[in-house]
Amino acid sequence: MIRLYDFELSGNCYKVRLLLSLLGLEWEPVTVDLMHGEERTAEFLRLNPRAQVPVLSDDDLVIWDSQAILVYLARRYGDASWLPEQAAPLAAVQQWLAVAGNEVLYGLARTRAIVKFRRPGDLDDCRAMGARALDLLENHLDTHDWLALERRTVADVACYPYVALAGEGGFDLQTRPAIRRWMARVCNLPGYVTMPGLYTEPA
Amino acid sequence: MIRLYDFELSGNCYKVRLLLSLLGLEWEPVTVDLMHGEERTAEFLRLNPRAQVPVLSDDDLVIWDSQAILVYLARRYGDASWLPEQAAPLAAVQQWLAVAGNEVLYGLARTRAIVKFRRPGDLDDCRAMGARALDLLENHLDTHDWLALERRTVADVACYPYVALAGEGGFDLQTRPAIRRWMARVCNLPGYVTMPGLYTEPA
Numbered sequence: 105m106i107r108l109y110d111f112e113l114s115g116n117c118y119k120v121r122l123l124l125s126l127l128g129l130e131w132e133p134v135t136v137d138l139m140h141g142e143e144r145t146a147e148f149l150r151l152n153p154r155a156q157v158p159v160l161s162d163d164d165l166v167i168w169d170s171q172a173i174l175v176y177l178a179r180r181y182g183d184a185s186w187l188p189e190q191a192a193p194l195a196a197v198q199q200w201l202a203v204a205g206n207e208v209l210y211g212l213a214r215t216r217a218i219v220k221f222r223r224p225g226d227l228d229d230c231r232a233m234g235a236r237a238l239d240l241l242e243n244h245l246d247t248h249d250w251l252a253l254e255r256r257t258v259a260d261v262a263c264y265p266y267v268a269l270a271g272e273g274g275f276d277l278q279t280r281p282a283i284r285r286w287m288a289r290v291c292n293l294p295g296y297v298t299m300p301g302l303y304t305e306p307a
Numbered sequence: 308m309i310r311l312y313d314f315e316l317s318g319n320c321y322k323v324r325l326l327l328s329l330l331g332l333e334w335e336p337v338t339v340d341l342m343h344g345e346e347r348t349a350e351f352l353r354l355n356p357r358a359q360v361p362v363l364s365d366d367d368l369v370i371w372d373s374q375a376i377l378v379y380l381a382r383r384y385g386d387a388s389w390l391p392e393q394a395a396p397l398a399a400v401q402q403w404l405a406v407a408g409n410e411v412l413y414g415l416a417r418t419r420a421i422v423k424f425r426r427p428g429d430l431d432d433c434r435a436m437g438a439r440a441l442d443l444l445e446n447h448l449d450t451h452d453w454l455a456l457e458r459r460t461v462a463d464v465a466c467y468p469y470v471a472l473a474g475e476g477g478f479d480l481q482t483r484p485a486i487r488r489w490m491a492r493v494c495n496l497p498g499y500v501t502m503p504g505l506y507t508e509p510a
Contacts, residue, residue: 180394191383
């Protein structure tokens with residue numbers, strides 16, 4: 105039985121919900137209300153000492169960190185098309201998992217958290233890093249359909265949520281045509297699900 | 308032929324030098340002088356658009372991101388004891404690779420960069436996150452010999468450098484006995500190499 109400790113408006117939780125759906129897996133949500141600090145209860149800290157959602161449990165196994173959860177689900181329930189086994193393509197995926205946990209998180213996700221949820225942080229710094237994240241992705245996607253390989257992998261699932269939510273932080277995706285084409289490709293994957301606030305193409 | 312685009316005082320470069328040595332690999336350094344901005348030349352940006360060392364090349368393959376390089380080297384030249392193939396242990400390693408790229412980088416490495424290299428940044432924020440990184444590691448290592456599994460993995464190699472360099476940022480490792488025992492275990496690994504500024508046990 106897969107349980108996801110989940111908060112609907114968290115892009116990191118959505119990332120896991122998206123892969124669960126793309127893999128066609130059954131799961132059960134356990135809502136952790138970040139607006140009321142439920143990630144800081146003693147019970148939750150035993151699951152994740154970082155005091156963050158998402159956390160995934162699969163029977164007795166508990167995994168924290170959204171990128172680690174993607175790696176787990178892909179290797180356990182997916183095939184190597186989502187997470188390769190060989191060194192070179194695995195490292196290519198790992199590079200973009202790192203971007204998801206670095207520029208995308210500290211730039212795009214933090215900016216959104218400050219603007220949308222009034223979380224503390226240096227808005228100018230976060231905006232500058234978010235712009236660097238979008239530049240990095242736009243330049244890469246200008247000549248590649250997917251981030252890591254010639255097909256969708258967990259790297260795309262890891263980076264997509266906070267890019268598609270970047271508008272909530274004030275970033276303009278209209279000036280990023282390669283990112284928008286890539287987001288459309290993600291939306292067309294079988295099993296795709298959405299979340300509130302995501303970018304959608306203007307009619 | 309393995310080439311490492313390297314800067315001696317970078318903990319992220321040392322991380323790769325350490326695994327190269329633990330795996331007994333031959334390699335050739337290419338020094339990138341961060342003190343003179345050599346990571347921003349057009350030539351280097353073609354290797355790594357993030358403008359960071361380390362970058363590793365192995366014949367025609369180029370990999371950026373220090374955690375991705377560890378994953379590459381372990382899968383290509385190591386065995387599964389360094390980077391497991393099964394989902395659950397692989398995810399356990401991935402969790403601590405995430406900590407290396409998040410709390411350890413934004414807390415411990417950034418604090419050191421501000422203090423030692425006068426880089427810009429919010430020292431109070433970085434110090435607070437660095438303390439959280441050390442708390443997370445100390446609590447875990449109080450009941451575990453190694454970070455991810457019952458043996459050394461790339462997770463230990465990923466987290467070790469900026470923990471062992473934390474003193475250069477003003478953090479006190481004397482009050483962290485479990486971390487110090489773990490660092491001693493790392494130092495005793497066959498093939499261990501050091502770098503300038505690393506914590507060593509008082510005589």
